Amino acid sequence: MGTYKEFHKRSITQREAFWNEQAALVDWHKPFAKVLDYSRPPFARWFVGGETNLCHNAIDRHLAERGGQQALVYISTETGQQTSYTFRELHAEVNRCAAMIRAQGVAKGDRVLIYMPMIPEAVFAMLACARLGAIHSVVFGGFASHSLAARIDDARPKLMMTADGGMRGGKSILYKPLVDAAVRLAQYPPHKVIIFNRGLDPAMAIISGRDLDYAALREQHMDAQVPVTWLESNEPSYILYTSGTTGQPKGVQRDTGGYAVALAASMKHIYCGQPGEAMFTTSDIGWVVGHSYIVYGPLIYGMTTVMYEGLPIRPDAGIWWKIVADNKVTVMFSSPTAARVLKKQDPAYLKKYDLSSLRHLFLAGEPLDEPTHRWIADALGKPVIDHYWQTETGWPILSAVLGVEQTPLKFGTPSFPVYGYDLQLLRESDAGEAGANEKGVVAIVPPLPPGCMTTVWGDDERFVQTYFTGFRDKLVYSTFDWGIRDAEGYHFILGRTDDVINVAGHRLGTREIEEAVQAHSNIAEVAVVGVADALKGQMPLAFAVVKDSAMIATPQLKAAHEKEVMDTVDRQIGAIARPSRVHFVTLLPKTRSGKLLRRSIQALAEGRDPGDLTTIEDPSALDQIRAALATR
Ligand code: PRX
Numbered sequence: 001m002g003t004y005k006e007f008h009k010r011s012i013t014q015r016e017a018f019w020n021e022q023a024a025l026v027d028w029h030k031p032f033a034k035v036l037d038y039s040r041p042p043f044a045r046w047f048v049g050g051e052t053n054l055c056h057n058a059i060d061r062h063l064a065e066r067g068g069q070q071a072l073v074y075i076s077t078e079t080g081q082q083t084s085y086t087f088r089e090l091h092a093e094v095n096r097c098a099a100m101i102r103a104q105g106v107a108k109g110d111r112v113l114i115y116m117p118m119i120p121e122a123v124f125a126m127l128a129c130a131r132l133g134a135i136h137s138v139v140f141g142g143f144a145s146h147s148l149a150a151r152i153d154d155a156r157p158k159l160m161m162t163a164d165g166g167m168r169g170g171k172s173i174l175y176k177p178l179v180d181a182a183v184r185l186a187q188y189p190p191h192k193v194i195i196f197n198r199g200l201d202p203a204m205a206i207i208s209g210r211d212l213d214y215a216a217l218r219e220q221h222m223d224a225q226v227p228v229t230w231l232e233s234n235e236p237s238y239i240l241y242t243s244g245t246t247g248q249p250k251g252v253q254r255d256t257g258g259y260a261v262a263l264a265a266s267m268k269h270i271y272c273g274q275p276g277e278a279m280f281t282t283s284d285i286g287w288v289v290g291h292s293y294i295v296y297g298p299l300i301y302g303m304t305t306v307m308y309e310g311l312p313i314r315p316d317a318g319i320w321w322k323i324v325a326d327n328k329v330t331v332m333f334s335s336p337t338a339a340r341v342l343k344k345q346d347p348a349y350l351k352k353y354d355l356s357s358l359r360h361l362f363l364a365g366e367p368l369d370e371p372t373h374r375w376i377a378d379a380l381g382k383p384v385i386d387h388y389w390q391t392e393t394g395w396p397i398l399s400a401v402l403g404v405e406q407t408p409l410k411f412g413t414p415s416f417p418v419y420g421y422d423l424q425l426l427r428e429s430d431a432g433e434a435g436a437n438e439k440g441v442v443a444i445v446p447p448l449p450p451g452c453m454t455t456v457w458g459d460d461e462r463f464v465q466t467y468f469t470g471f472r473d474k475l476v477y478s479t480f481d482w483g484i485r486d487a488e489g490y491h492f493i494l495g496r497t498d499d500v501i502n503v504a505g506h507r508l509g510t511r512e513i514e515e516a517v518q519a520h521s522n523i524a525e526v527a528v529v530g531v532a533d534a535l536k537g538q539m540p541l542a543f544a545v546v547k548d549s550a551m552i553a554t555p556q557l558k559a560a561h562e563k564e565v566m567d568t569v570d571r572q573i574g575a576i577a578r579p580s581r582v583h584f585v586t587l588l589p590k591t592r593s594g595k596l597l598r599r600s601i602q603a604l605a606e607g608r609d610p611g612d613l614t615t616i617e618d619p620s621a622l623d624q625i626r627a628a629l630a631t632r
Pocket of ligand 1: 242288289363364365366367368386387388389390391392414479480481493495496502505506507
């Protein structure tokens with residue numbers, strides 16, 4: 001492993017020289033004066049004084065050499081639409097979109113909230129914001145009005161961009177009513193809303209003076225040429241909200257130059273792509289994987305990005321492999337849940353198409369169990385690379401780095417710390433480094449490498465408090481994941497140290513779901529835990545105490561009440577956070593100081609020992625949990 005080890009070592013010991021070399025992978029309008037300014041730990045400023053732009057790097061700089069090459073291939077098995085855009089065509093669309101955004105008074109530093117389904121216009125909107133130096137905040141289309149309103153109030157966008165609806169499994173999911181409700185709920189609503197009308201909602205209500213039609217605005221700006229707004233490397237490119245321990249999601253703020261360099265370097269060293277080839281990432285633009293590897297990463301590297309709206313098994317379980325074959329995809333990126341879904345289908349689908357173009361399949365977002373890893377690698381006959389990262393980092397923390405060295409892959413592990421990350425596994429007790437095969441908290445010694453979050457939007461203090469104060473006397477970034485390293489240096493991720501749960505790769509906070517459950521007027525108290533699920537990794541499970549027990553007096557009433565509570569979660573956060581069950585109890589297990597014993601509840605729900613219960617206030621509370629679980 002000599003080479004990769006050396007590569008990684010150099011990235012830590014000769015940090016500035018290392019990243020100075022990587023910075024040559026992108027275009028700089030003005031060269032940077034300093035690679036790293038780390039004068040105010042833990043805040044790192046990369047490529048100080050350099051001026052660049054993400055949209056320029058993703059589109060404009062490729063025009064001369066690859067203007068006629070496909071930049072974006074769009075396939076929807078929901079609507080049957082298939083379109084593609086060359087870099088030149090993408091450039092024209094993004095200019096039109098930038099012009100319409102600019103016409104609404106949006107300028108550098110202003111926020112634009114994008115709440116859109118998987119349609120090309122969502123990509124145009126993101127790149128148009130980047131072109132103008134406006135800060136986009138993309139909110140996943142599965143989030144409901146309450147969650148959307150919370151994000152509006154935190155980001156305070158001048159403009160919102162949405163569509164009439166999304167589609168899933170042949171059904172349309174209307175967005176516009178959710179947007180209207182969120183704007184009504186918000187304290188700081190945007191003045192204008194641009195709507196891309198897909199024709200899914202013939203009865204769509206338009207609020208005159210506020211709502212604008214994307215197609216009509218596009219017509220007005222057909223020949224627009226919007227100059228790139230050059231940004232100092234550390235100026236923000238976007239905000240992306242993510243869940244943590246509290247009920248209030250954090251706005252992960254990303255810079256410009258560091259992100260461009262980190263993505264370009266990852267395309268080369270980790271994903272082993274080549275300019276001119278195609279990458280297919282099956283995520284959604286509302287998640288970090290979509291930001292980094294549907295939109296910015298492949299385009300910055302001069303690759304074609306394939307964007308897909310639809311399910312992995314519709315019209316049949318061969319659809320993804322057909323897309324790979326049709327587009328000669330060389331790099332594919334998906335999730336462990338998707339692999340588990342495919343595992344249940346006829347394996348013949350994996351052999352039906354010519355997959356000779358495909359070099360690697362990358363999986364991330366949640367733990368990849370060894371049997372699924374083995375199955376998909378065997379079925380595809382290709383290397384399948386488990387890699388580990390977070391919204392906060394924006395690009396991989398642990399991975400095989402095959403562009404540097406072909407290290408052997410082991411099933412069930414995301415291999416090694418990626419270059420740039422000074423990763424340690426720390427014992428919780430004394431912050432000392434855990435030895436081989438000893439569990440520790442996955443921590444990164446700052447400065448964080450380029451591309452990682454630079455702060456929490458509008459709240460530097462929260463950034464430091466949340467991520468850097470886990471260990472007394474030691475300034476380290478905590479990932480809030482447990483990890484372990486074997487004797488050969490391979491790492492395994494064992495799960496979160498906090499109350500974050502992961503449902504089919506979607507990161508959710510148990511506090512957020514509890515608050516949503518409590519929005520139901522008859523709920524006095526609730527505990528939500530993540531419980532292991534064979535398909536989705538984890539599922540939320542709720543135990544609630546009602547105010548008026550008459551409402552659950554009979555089994556019928558109880559069932560109806562359970563459904564009402566679930567519907568409340570759908571309305572507040574979205575169906576992705578809907579608990580698999582809501583059990584009603586009269587008491588929740590707590591410590592004498594009133595802290596919920598979520599770990600014990602989770603252990604019981606997973607059939608494990610509830611652990612140390614010496615601090616529990618009333619042990620009968622656990623009996624109620626046991627009894628409730630027995631009714632499943
Ligand atoms: O718990 C880890 C899990 O997902 C979390 C980050 O989720 P998110 O912010 O949505 O970013 C996903 C980016 C791919 C992590 O803290 N996680 C992510 N990848 C893996 C993983 N757990 C185990 N193995 C992985 N490969």
